Amino acid sequence: MSVKHHISDAFLIDYASGTLSEGWSLAVATHLALCPKCRKRLAAMEGAAGALLDKSAESGGEDVAWARFKARTIDVKVEEIKPVAASPKVPPVLPEPLRSYLGGDLGDLKWRALGRGAYQILIDTKDTETQVRLLRIPAGKPVPEHTHEGRELTLVLAGSFRDGDDLFARGDIEEADGDLLHTPTATEGEDCICLAVTEAPLKFSSWIVRLMQPILKI
Amino acid sequence: MNKKNSDGLAADDLAKSEMVRLLSIVGRERSVEAFEAIFRYYAPRIRSFMVMKTKDRQAAEELMQETMTAVWNKAGQFDPARGNVSAWIYTIARNVRIDAYRRKRPEFDFNDPAFVADDVAPADQEFQQLQEAQLLRGAMETLPEEQLDVLRRAFFDDVSHSTIARDLGVPLGTVKSRIRLAFEKLRSSLEGRL
Ligand SMILES: [Zn+2]
Numbered sequence: 311m312s313v314k315h316h317i318s319d320a321f322l323i324d325y326a327s328g329t330l331s332e333g334w335s336l337a338v339a340t341h342l343a344l345c346p347k348c349r350k351r352l353a354a355m356e357g358a359a360g361a362l363l364d365k366s367a368e369s370g371g372e373d374v375a376w377a378r379f380k381a382r383t384i385d386v387k388v389e390e391i392k393p394v395a396a397s398p399k400v401p402p403v404l405p406e407p408l409r410s411y412l413g414g415d416l417g418d419l420k421w422r423a424l425g426r427g428a429y430q431i432l433i434d435t436k437d438t439e440t441q442v443r444l445l446r447i448p449a450g451k452p453v454p455e456h457t458h459e460g461r462e463l464t465l466v467l468a469g470s471f472r473d474g475d476d477l478f479a480r481g482d483i484e485e486a487d488g489d490l491l492h493t494p495t496a497t498e499g500e501d502c503i504c505l506a507v508t509e510a511p512l513k514f515s516s517w518i519v520r521l522m523q524p525i526l527k528i
Numbered sequence: 529m530n531k532k533n534s535d536g537l538a539a540d541d542l543a544k545s546e547m548v549r550l551l552s553i554v555g556r557e558r559s560v561e562a563f564e565a566i567f568r569y570y571a572p573r574i575r576s577f578m579v580m581k582t583k584d585r586q587a588a589e590e591l592m593q594e595t596m597t598a599v600w601n602k603a604g605q606f607d608p609a610r611g612n613v614s615a616w617i618y619t620i621a622r623n624v625r626i627d628a629y630r631r632k633r634p635e636f637d638f639n640d641p642a643f644v645a646d647d648v649a650p651a652d653q654e655f656q657q658l659q660e661a662q663l664l665r666g667a668m669e670t671l672p673e674e675q676l677d678v679l680r681r682a683f684f685d686d687v688s689h690s691t692i693a694r695d696l697g698v699p700l701g702t703v704k705s706r707i708r709l710a711f712e713k714l715r716s717s718l719e720g721r722l
Contacts, residue, residue: 319711320689320704325633327683328622332632343636346646353615357661358714359683360614361668362676363621366684367572375571375589376564383597384560405642407634436632481644 313345313481321463321485322348326355333440336411336433337463337483337507343405344481403468408505411435412444416468416503421446428453433505442507447471447496460509462486464494469502471495544661547613555603563603566613567596574621580684581625591628595621611657618683625686660718667717675710678703 317325317338324330325338342349402415409415411433421429427448435442444467447453453471463485470479473494478484486492496502547569553562574595578588598620606616626633637643648656668676681692689707693700 319708323682323707323711327686328626328631328633329682329686329688330633332634335632336634339634339636343640343642344644346644349636349646353610353612354660354664354714354718355711356615356619357612357664358668358679358710359618359622360612360616361665362680362683363570363573363577363618364614366576366680372568372571375575375593376567379567379571379593379596380560382593383600384563401641403642405644406637406640409640409642411634 313341313347315476315478315482315484316345316348316351317341317463317483318485319351322351323355326352326359331439332435332437333442333507334463336407336435336442337465337505340405340408340467340505341465341481341483343407403503408467411442419444427451439510440507441510442505445502445504445506447502447504449496449501450498452493452495460487462509463505463507465505467503467505469500470497471502471504472497544613544665545658548608548611551603551606551613552608554600555606563600566599570599570617571596574617577618577621577684578625581686591621591624594628595624598624609657612661615661663717664714667714671710671713675706675713678706679710682707 321330321334321338325335330338342352402409404412404415412419412431419431421431424430428451429446431444433442433444445453447469449469463483464478465483466478466480468480470477470482471494472478473484473492476484477497478494484494547566550562550566553559554566571592575585575588575592578591578595579585582588582591595617599617602620606613610616623633671679678692678696681687681695682689685692687695689703690700693703696703
């Protein structure tokens with residue numbers, strides 16, 4: 311069983327260049343953990359960046375730079391590489407980097423009810439641009455509260471959902487934006503667990519701006 | 529298909545396989561001599577990469593030194609099967625820059641038991657990667673300057689596509705289509721591999 315729905319070039323190049331903010335990056339990196347094909351695409355982008363690096367030399371003072379480097383680094387001890395923790399017998403459902411953000415695998419999570427049998431966990435990032443959450447949608451039910459503005463990434467981790475004619479299963483990622491009307495619905499038989507990243511609600515930022523206006527006189 | 533054989537490697541490709549060899553020696557033996565050759569090749573390149581963002585030679589020099597320190601410390605983790613020293617060093621420079629600006633970029637972990645590995649055998653992978661790195665460099669040579677310029681800004685400037693559009697004085701759609709065209713070209717050069 312392999313992944314059918316992949317991340318777009320636009321997200322992947324921003325992830326490759328390091329421009330993509332933390333919330334989006336979490337969804338992209340977790341997809342990459344499950345998708346060898348997109349890892350090859352990422353490697354090609356980094357290869358292109360490497361080729362550009364080859365072509366851009368700013369010369370000047372290499373003798374001085376090397377002398378400094380030798381004095382500062384060469385005689386200093388190599389950083390210890392931390393040993394890899396022994397693998398548990400049953401592989402976890404949630405891959406890294408997501409598992410560390412949640413502090414554990416599926417069995418360790420504390421879900422909050424959203425109503426109608428759906429649950430969520432808000433995931434904390436330092437990124438104010440996005441809102442990141444893990445969702446658990448009961449089998450056969452639609453994704454709740456599904457109004458959003460701007461871009462959205464949904465990555466399936468367990469179970470599956472249908473959106474129109476498309477089926478999204480483990481590892482598949484769906485990209486949507488505000489213009490697209492869609493009604494993802496969990497497939498019968500198993501709850502669907504997915505990571506959803508959306509643009510942070512605009513209402514909130516405009517409320518802040520309104521509050522600040524008299525102070526900033528803007 | 530790739531017509532070059534081991535006798536017909538371009539000088540550039542030879543320089544690249546030399547870098548793979550040198551970095552492997554550093555990883556195994558901590559050879560200062562081998563590292564000096566790597567340093568003299570990459571230091572000016574990383575410095576110019578860092579200048580693009582910082583616009584400050586002093587700061588760029590510091591970040592370059594930091595990057596080369598990380599290359600020295602991590603040389604043992606370089607996997608020759610991934611074949612491309614410049615790409616690997618780019619990712620290290622990128623991460624040093626992200627840290628310097630106190631941002632976060634979550635990454636997958638090869639050692640995670642939930643990680644889904646590629647099903648290609650490591651030996652085949654090594655050969656493939658070397659070939660792909662060559663094909664990619666060849667394809668980069670054929671890109672028009674305006675596409676290369678947008679890629680350079682996207683990878684080196686560390687700015688959004690809309691900022692690139694503003695800097696160039698072109699619509700956002702133009703920036704996006706140049707990036708798309710460039711990757712279509714690179715992808716077709718690796719036909720069937722991606
Ligand atoms: Zn993919």
